[in-house]
Amino acid sequence: MENDNNTIHDCWNKIGVWRTNDEICPTLSNVIHCRNCKTYVDSGLSLLNISYSNDYCSNNTKIYKQKAESKTNEKVSVIIFRSQKNWFALKTSIFTEIDNNKTVHSIPHNKNHFIKGLVNIRGELELCISLSSLISQTHKHTDSPTNKVKLIIIKLDSGKYAFKPEEILGVHSINNNEIKSAANIITGDRDHLVSGSFDFNEKHIGLIDEGLLNSKLGTLRT
Numbered sequence: 001m002e003n004d005n006n007t008i009h010d011c012w013n014k015i016g017v018w019r020t021n022d023e024i025c026p027t028l029s030n031v032i033h034c035r036n037c038k039t040y041v042d043s044g045l046s047l048l049n050i051s052y053s054n055d056y057c058s059n060n061t062k063i064y065k066q067k068a069e070s071k072t073n074e075k076v077s078v079i080i081f082r083s084q085k086n087w088f089a090l091k092t093s094i095f096t097e098i099d100n101n102k103t104v105h106s107i108p109h110n111k112n113h114f115i116k117g118l119v120n121i122r123g124e125l126e127l128c129i130s131l132s133s134l135i136s137q138t139h140k141h142t143d144s145p146t147n148k149v150k151l152i153i154i155k156l157d158s159g160k161y162a163f164k165p166e167e168i169l170g171v172h173s174i175n176n177n178e179i180k181s182a183a184n185i186i187t188g189d190r191d192h193l194v195s196g197s198f199d200f201n202e203k204h205i206g207l208i209d210e211g212l213l214n215s216k217l218g219t220l221r222t
Contacts, residue, residue: 008043016040075173080205081152081165083132087205088194090154092171094210099151102162104128115220119162121153127220131163134216135193135208156210158218174198179207 012018012034015025027037034040078089079098104117105125116128128151153162179196193216195209 080169082167094154096153096155102151126160128162156214
């Protein structure tokens with residue numbers, strides 16, 4: 001096999017097993033298949049030694065750079081809300097609805113500090129959680145006791161859940177490149193559920209990771 005000027009002589013496509021004419025390589029009777037032929041193997045190895053032009057490298061660098069820039073400029077839809085004194089966000093992809101006041105029914109002998117009770121969502125009883133307790137890992141219900149706030153319902157792989165924030169700022173779009181480290185967003189102890197942060201209307205927003213939240217909430221059902 002010759003390999004001049006980065007040219008691969010693909011005899012396997014001309015006289016080998018992938019040929020389109022009647023001419024056949026005499027070596028096939030011994031090696032059975034082109035993959036077993038030294039010419040085929042050497043051609044594959046020679047690809048590792050091919051030298052690429054500066055234009056090739058430059059053009060591909062631009063392409064990959066454009067893809068990276070495109071990804072960082074992608075929009076993420078989130079709903080922003082306040083729990084206690086802190087502002088948080090969750091991706092809207094896990095939301096099912098925001099409902100008006102719902103009565104939270106207490107669960108007799110409930111010893112789980114992260115469960116506030118049950119709410120009736122379209123005929124189904126779903127867990128109402130204390131989101132602020134989950135985030136801060138405090139062993140008390142720290143959500144507002146008022147029944148005037150609206151109820152947010154989310155759907156994860158582990159099931160549906162409801163929680164009552166103190167305030168809902170609404171649905172907004174942010175760029176991926178706006179999301180930064182979550183450090184110093186939450187006052188006091190910071191839980192691993194908050195994986196990022198961004199600024200919005202002069203507010204520091206902690207972005208809750210829905211995967212981590214799903215894992216945490218899944219343990220409440222066991």
